[in-house]
Amino acid sequence: MMQWFGPAAPEYDERRALFNAMIDKRPRLIAACDGPADVKEALERARKERLRVAVRSGGHSVAGQSTNDDGLVVDVRPMKTVEIDASARRARVGGGCTWGEFDAAAQEHGLATTGGRISTTGVSGLTLGGGSGWLERRHGLSCDNLLAVELVTADGREIRADETQHQDLLWASKGGGGNFGVVTALEFGLHPVGPMILGGLMAWPADRGPEVARTFRDWADSAPDELGTGLVVLNGPPEEFIPPHLQGQPLVGVAVCWTGDEATGDDLVKVMRDLTPEIDLVGPMPYAALQSMLDDPPGLRQYWSADYHDTFTDEALEVFLDAGARRPSPLTQHLLLPWGGVLGRIDPESTPLGQRGARWVSHPFATWQDAVDDDANIAWVREYRKANAPFTTGGVYLNFIGDEGDERIRAAFGADKYERLVAIKSEYDPANVFAGNQNIRPRATHLKRRG
Ligand SMILES: Cc1cc2nc3c(=O)[nH]c(=O)nc-3n(C[C@H](O)[C@H](O)[C@H](O)COP(=O)(O)OP(=O)(O)OC[C@H]3O[C@@H](n4cnc5c(N)ncnc54)[C@H](O)[C@@H]3O)c2cc1C
Numbered sequence: 549m550m551q552w553f554g555p556a557a558p559e560y561d562e563r564r565a566l567f568n569a570m571i572d573k574r575p576r577l578i579a580a581c582d583g584p585a586d587v588k589e590a591l592e593r594a595r596k597e598r599l600r601v602a603v604r605s606g607g608h609s610v611a612g613q614s615t616n617d618d619g620l621v622v623d624v625r626p627m628k629t630v631e632i633d634a635s636a637r638r639a640r641v642g643g644g645c646t647w648g649e650f651d652a653a654a655q656e657h658g659l660a661t662t663g664g665r666i667s668t669t670g671v672s673g674l675t676l677g678g679g680s681g682w683l684e685r686r687h688g689l690s691c692d693n694l695l696a697v698e699l700v701t702a703d704g705r706e707i708r709a710d711e712t713q714h715q716d717l718l719w720a721s722k723g724g725g726g727n728f729g730v731v732t733a734l735e736f737g738l739h740p741v742g743p744m745i746l747g748g749l750m751a752w753p754a755d756r757g758p759e760v761a762r763t764f765r766d767w768a769d770s771a772p773d774e775l776g777t778g779l780v781v782l783n784g785p786p787e788e789f790i791p792p793h794l795q796g797q798p799l800v801g802v803a804v805c806w807t808g809d810e811a812t813g814d815d816l817v818k819v820m821r822d823l824t825p826e827i828d829l830v831g832p833m834p835y836a837a838l839q840s841m842l843d844d845p846p847g848l849r850q851y852w853s854a855d856y857h858d859t860f861t862d863e864a865l866e867v868f869l870d871a872g873a874r875r876p877s878p879l880t881q882h883l884l885l886p887w888g889g890v891l892g893r894i895d896p897e898s899t900p901l902g903q904r905g906a907r908w909v910s911h912p913f914a915t916w917q918d919a920v921d922d923d924a925n926i927a928w929v930r931e932y933r934k935a936n937a938p939f940t941t942g943g944v945y946l947n948f949i950g951d952e953g954d955e956r957i958r959a960a961f962g963a964d965k966y967e968r969l970v971a972i973k974s975e976y977d978p979a980n981v982f983a984g985n986q987n988i989r990p991r992a993t994h995l996k997r998r999g
Contacts (some may be wrong), residue, residue, distance in 0.1 A: 550586040551626075553578040563623065564615060566604075567668070568850040570922070571612030575602070577619045584628040587700040587730045591981070594620040602984035603730050606646055606670020610850050611950035613984045614673070624672065632657055637738040638695065643731045645671045648840060655836045660741035661693040667840035672731050677947035677986070678723045678901055682776030682805035682838065683741065685889025689897055691722035693737045699729035702981035710735075722899035723961075725946065725985040727969070728976045742835035746813040747805040749841070750825035754781065754798035757869045758825055761884075764802055765860055765996075767819050769907065773889040774808030775816060781872030781882040789829060796878065800869075804830045805838055810896045844915065848879065851914045851926045852957050853933050854948030855940040856906035860884065864939035868910060871932040876924040877916035882932075885909045900969055902962035903943035910936055911948050946986045957986050 553563050554577055563578050576599060579590035588872055591633060594601045600619035607614060615621055627642035630650055634657040641650050648667030654660050662683040664674045671690075695716060696710035707729065711716035720728055743996020752760050764779045771777070780801045784794040802820055806813035811834075857864065872882040885908065892905040912932045914925040944952075946960045957968050966988070973980075974990040 549582055550589060551580040551956065553580065564621070565616060565846070566607040566609065566612055567846045568608075568610050568612060569847050570851070570919075571615065571758040571848045573612060573615045573617045575616055578621045578623050579839065580623045580626050581730075581989045584698070584700050584706045584732045585590065587622055587624070587732060588706075590620060590622045591700065591702065591704060591730070594981075600983070601981050603726050603982065605644055605672040606668060606674070607846075608666075608673060610668045610852055611949065613986070616984060623732065624732065627662075627732055630654075632659065632738070634659060637675055639736045639738055641671050641734050641736065643672045643733060647671060648836075649672070651836050651839050654738055655741075655743050655834070656746060657738075658740055658743055658965060659738040661731060661736045661738050662687050662690045662835055663839065664690075665839070666843055668843060668846075671734060673726070674947060675684050675734060676721055676723075676725050676731065678945060679900070680748075680885070680945065680947065682803075683739075683807065684891055685771075685776055686773040686807060687739050688890055688894050689723075689899075689901075690736070691901075692894055694718070694722055694734060696735040697731050698733040699731045701729040702977045702979065716972050718989045719898075720900060720969055722811045723901040724972070727973050727982055727985055727988045729982065730859065731761050741807055744832050745835045746830065747804055747835070747838040747841075748808060748830035749801050749803050749827070750782070750820055750830055751782075751794075751799040751801035751827040752823065752825050753794065754873065756780070756823070757800045757872070758865070760800050760802070760820075761865045761869060762862065765821060765865060767816075768886040769888065771814070771816065771886075772808060774806055774813075776805035776807075776961075777886060778803045781869065781875070782880075783878040784827075790827060794826060798873065799827070799873070801827075803842075805835075809836075826959050833844055844879075845892045848917060849919070849922065850923070851922075851929055851950065852912060852948060853929050853952065854909055854911045854945055855933065855936060855952070856903050856943040856945065857908040857910060858906060858941055860908045860910075863940060864910075864936065867935045867939070868930075871912065871928070871935065874928065875914075876908070876928050877914060877921065879915040879917070880925070880928070881913045881915070883911040883913055885911060900961050901945075902960055902965060903941055906941055908944055909948065910940075951986075954989075957988070960986070
């Protein structure tokens with residue numbers, strides 16, 4: 549049943565908060581929608597009262613695109629159902645589910661699909677932006693496993709997009725963001741995964757960085773598809789599994805998610821283990837536990853960016869590690885993720901995403917506590933991007949960046965796919981009601997802006 553929350557509601561502050569504490573917007577109304585009929589009612593009210601619309605699921609948009617000031621937020625979080633058809637290896641997931649909820653239900657059957665690396669991220673927002681996760685080199689991005697979406701369009705139509713109907717909308721939903729309607733349900737193909745996999749983190753003091761990073765680069769670049777991994781520069785958290793002398797100290801770490809057979813995984817991991825990590829938490833563990841291993845609490849301040857690379861040279865690694873050593877905040881993680889694997893073999897036309905063959909993503913992920921440190925942390929991300937620019941392809945994965953303007957949105961898709969998205973947007977949302985996202989502007993809006 550539909551619930552409305554305005555500024556006077558006791559739950560208002562909790563309802564309007566996003567993961568990134570830098571976002572402090574005050575919508576006039578939050579419509580907590582429990583199905584397509586509620587979404588239609590909310591959109592109708594926004595139209596009548598001339599309110600701008602934002603759509604919110606997991607609330608992890610780093611730029612705060614899932615809320616607004618003085619507008620109406622369509623909050624899909626009440627739509628929480630997860631139905632697993634184990635024999636058909638399919639899942640139907642409500643638009644308000646998080647990856648933690650989806651993984652838990654699918655793992656009861658030893659199944660999963662590629663999902664985000666943090667359990668509290670929304671299935672909707674992550675998948676609509678592509679969906680990068682530990683399983684991607686074996687099973688593709690989340691959107692590559694998307695079989696159908698059900699959405700309510702700006703004019704209140706309930707549409708199911710799948711292989712047989714509204715195929716253009718299904719294609720656009722595989723990376724084109726929430727531009728085309730409010731997604732109320734998603735269907736995915738599932739794969740046997742775990743429930744036990746070989747996973748965890750190894751780490752070395754940061755002064756071992758160059759040796760570890762080069763070995764990691766060559767290891768990950770030639771690894772079988774069953775390996776999901778990433779290099780991370782971070783500070784040792786104050787946890788009991790971190791030796792006291794490394795807590796708070798800069799480290800270079802390698803995350804591991806191996807879903808192939810155990811013996812091959814052990815042999816593969818040995819290559820990194822031979823570098824004698826001071827922290828070695830890699831071992832058999834439940835896939836669902838790995839999926840929440842990196843969870844941070846909400847309420848911290850965030851600013852990130854990202855770029856694609858075809859190769860990651862020694863010089864690029866030096867620039868990466870140098871920036872890692874200059875992180876202004878001990879909470880910041882500086883990430884290098886290998887793509888490759890099946891990602892480069894999937895038909896590039898099957899989704900709007902550009903540069904499917906890119907082999908690396910660099911991802912400076914600034915996290916800090918106090919507003920006085922905003923400038924220093926934002927500058928750190930921007931300076932790294934500048935120093936890193938000679939090594940990048942010019943393409944970008946939009947889920948890993950905030951609001952960096954139209955050029956970056958175009959760069960994420962490439963000219964031809966961007967034009968195809970504009971045509972689909974112009975058909976399903978000609979007035980750009982859904983503008984709170986990495987926005988594809990419909991044709992009429994282009995003309996209005998130019999005029
Ligand atoms: C800590 C953290 C870790 C992350 N890790 C990963 C990762 O491993 N892989 C990865 O690919 N990304 C990752 N991301 C990025 C994340 O995928 C994007 O920020 C994504 O948009 C978040 O989706 P959400 O539903 O949680 O967010 P929201 O803030 O609710 O929404 C984000 C965007 O999606 C739109 N949207 C959300 N739900 C709907 C819907 N039902 N219908 C239409 N539009 C909708 C919103 O309007 C908004 O534009 C991470 C983000 C954070 C904060």
